[in-house]
Amino acid sequence: MPVSGPNSALKCLVEAARLRGIDTSVERIQHDLVLDDREPSTKLLLRAAAHIGLKARAVRMGWRHFGKLDQAFPVIARLRNGNSVLVVGANVVNGVPVVLMHDPLAADAAALPIDEARFTEAWTGEVLLLKQDGAATEEEPPFGFAWFFPMIRQQKRLFRDVGVAAILLSVLTMAMPVFMQIVIDRVLVHRSIDTLHVLIVGMMLAILFETLFSYMRRYLMLYASNKIDAQVSMRTFAKLVSLPIDFFEHASTGVVTKNMQQTERIRQFLTGQVFSVALDCVGLIVFIPMMFLYSVPLAIIVMASTLLLCIMMIAFLPAMKRRMNDVYASEASLQGYLVETIQGMRTIKSLSLDARQRQVWDQKLARAIDNRFRLGSFALVAQSLIQPIDKITQVAVMGLGAYMIFDGSMLVGALIAFRIIAGRVTGPLIQLSQMIQQFQEVSLSLRMLGQIMNHEVEEGRSGRGMRAPIQGEIEFSSVRFTYPGASSPALDRVSFTIQQGHMFGIMGRSGSGKTTVTRLLQALHRPQDGLVKLDGHDLREIDLDHLRTNIGVVLQDNFLFRGTIRENIAAAKPGAPLEEVMEAARLAGADEFIERLPRGFDTMIEEGSANLSGGQRQRIAIARALLINPPILIMDEATSALDAESEAIIQANMQNIAKGRTLIIISHRLSSLVACDSILVLDRGQVADVGRHSELLGRCDVYRHLWYKQNRHLELAS
Secondary structure (H helix, E strand, C coil), X not given: CCCCCCCHHHHHHHHHHHHCCCCCCHHHHHHHHCCCCCCCCHHHHHHHXXXXXXXXXXXXXXXXXXXXXXXXXXXXXXXCCCCEEEEEEEEEECCEEEEEEECCCCCCCCCEEEEHHHHHHHEEEEEEEEEECHHHHCCCCCCCHHHHHHHHHHCHHHHHHHHHHHHHHHHHHCHHHHXXXXXXXXXXXXXXXXXXXXXXXXXXXXXXXXXXXXXXXXHHHHHHHHHHHHHHHHHHHHHHHCCCHHHHHHCCHHHHHHHHCHHHHHHHHHHHHHHHHHHHHHCHHHHHHHHHXXXXXXXXXXHHHHHHHHHHHHHHXXXXXXXXXXXXXXXXXXXXXXXXXXXXXXXXXXXXCHHHHHHHHHHHHHHHHHHHHHHHHHHHHHHHHHHHHHHHHHHHHHHHHHHHHHCCCCCHHHHHHHHHHHHHHHHHHHHHXXXXXXXXXXXXXXXXXXXXXXXXXXXXXXCCCECCCCCCCEEEEEEEECCCCCCCCCEEEEEEEECCCCEEEEEECCCCCHHHHHHHHCCCCCCCEEEEEECCEEHHHECHHHHHHCEEEECCXXXXXXXXXHHHHCCCCCCCCHHHHHHHHHHCCCHHHHCCCXXXXXXXXXXXXXXXXXXXXXXXXXXXXXXXXXXXXXXXXXXXXXXHHXXXXXXXXXXXXXXXXXXXXXXXXXXXXXXXXXXXXXXXXXXXXXXXXXXXXXXXXXXXXXXXXXXXXXXXXX
C-alpha cells in the first residue's frame, strides 16, 4: 500500500476541496495559516478545513463503516506513519470489500482498490469527514449589527441553554414575594410555626436552585461571549492586514487604532447588555401577569410610568447623538496626536519641540474633555428625570396600596409582594429605555469600525490567482500611475524590460518615480493605464501572496520587529534552520557584528531597534530578504545607511547575492550601479534612457550630469 509523503494531509484536503467545488492550493493554506512542510496535526487540519470553507469532523471508526459513508466521500484517512490518504469510495471487487484510495503524491490519478487487511495495517482508525460549509459561501453582509449575527447564531445552543436557565430563574424568583406574602398574611396572623418551618425549608431549596441557575446563566454567557470575542477579533484583524497600502498611508495611525478598539464595546453590547436585558424581559412573561393578578390599578400605575420613561429617553436621542459625534471626533484627534508624538519622539527631542507638543496636546485634551463633559451633563439631565419618576411611582403604589388595605381590598403581604414583583418589571423596562442611549453609542462605534471593515481589500486576494513558479522576467508597458490626490503622474507612459537573472539599476532625481516602479511591481498599487507583466503574465492574474513571497525587498528605512535577531531574519520563513539564517547574515555582511554581540543571534531587538545602529538594522533587513531566496530582489537605497566598510562588504558579495535571481537596485550613488547589466534613467516620471553605464555616459545628459557631479573629487585628484 502507498505510504504517501510530505504535505500529504494538506494535499488530500486540497483534492477533497476541489471535489467539493472549492479552488485552493497547499501553498495558499500554508501561507494563510503559517504552516511549514511538516505533516499537520488533526487539530491543525480541522482548522485548515474551516479556513477554506469546509465543515470537518474527526471521528474514529471501523472498516465496516466505510460501506455506510455513501455521500460523505471523500474522507481523509490518517495513517500510522503520520501521513494521510484520500478515500474516495467503497466497493466490492470479486466478492472482496475494498476502499478506493487516492494517494495525493502518486503520479497516477486513478483510485486504487485496497482490501481490509492491507488498509487497516497502515490506518490509525481516524478519518476526517468533510462537507461544504454553506455559511462560508454566503456573501458577507456590509459591516453593521447584521455582521455579528452569524457568529452569534453559531452559539445558538449555548444561548438556548442560557434562555432556559433564565426562564427557570424567573419562575424561582417568584418564590421570594410569595414567601413574604404568606408569612405576613398567614403565618404571623395565625401564629402557625409549623407552616413557617415548611416555608423556610422551601425557600432554602428555592434559593439553592436560584443560585445554581444564576451561575449556569452567567457561566454560559461568559463562555459564549469569549468565543464570539475571539472570532470578532480574528476577523477584524484579518481584515485590517488585508487592506491596501493606500489606506494606511492616508489614515491616521491613532484613528485606526481607536477604531479597532471598538470591537469590544460592540460585542459587549450585543452579547452582554442586549442579551441580558432580553433575558430579563423574558421574565416579564411571568411577572406582568402576576402583577395584574395582585392588583390591576397598581399594575396600571407601574406600566404607565415605565412607558413615560421610554418616551423621555427616545426624545433625548437626537441631541445625544450630536454630542456623541463631537466626542468621537475630538477623542480620535487626541489619539492620533498621541501616536504621532510617540512615533516622532526622536525628532521632537532633537528639535526641542517638547513645549509645542504639550501646548497642542493641552488644546486637544481640553476640547475632548469639554465634549465629554457636554455629553455627560446631558445624560445626567435624562438620569435626573428618571429617578424622581421612579420614586414617584413607588410612592403612588405604596399610597394607593395603603388605601386598598384600609378598605380591605388588599392585604399587607400582598402589597409587599406586589412591590417586589413591580421592581422585577420596572428594572428590565428601565434598562431597556437606558439601552436606547447605549444603542446610539454602539452605533457610533459601528460607524468607526465600519471605516475599516467596509473598506475594499487589496486586489488579488481572492485566492484564485496564478501560483506558477516565478522566474523573474519583468516588463512595464506604457504604465501610467498617479497617487491619490496628486496633480501630476508619478509614472507617465513608462516602458522597459528586465531580463530574467539580470542586475538592473534604476536612477533619477528625487521624485522621478524610482520607488513607484518597485511598488507597482509588488502590487502595492495598481497602474491606471498600461500593463505590468511578470514572466509574460499580467501582474493582476498572479496571486498576491504568491507574488510577494517571491519578491525580496530591502528599503532605505526598514522596520524590525521586537524579538531576537534570528527571529527577525527568519520573519518570512519562521522554521528556517540556524545554518540558513547564518548564511543569509554572511551574505548581507551582518555576521561580523552579530558574532560580537554577547548573545549573538539570540540578541533581543528593542522596540524601534534602539539598540542597533542604522547600518546594523540595514544589514539585518538585507539578510531577511535573502533568507527566502527570492527569484526577484529589490534593493531600494539599501546601502544608503551603511558605513564605507559595511557597504564594501555588501558590494563584494553582490555577485553572490545576484546569482540566480533578478536583482533591481535603486540608488542615488551611481558607482553602485556601474556593474548592472542595464540602468533605467527616470526623469519626472518618464523614461529618459535605458542602457549600460558606458552607453549612458555617452548619450544621456541626466545620467552624465549626475555622474560627473558625484565623481568631481576624482577629477580634482587627478
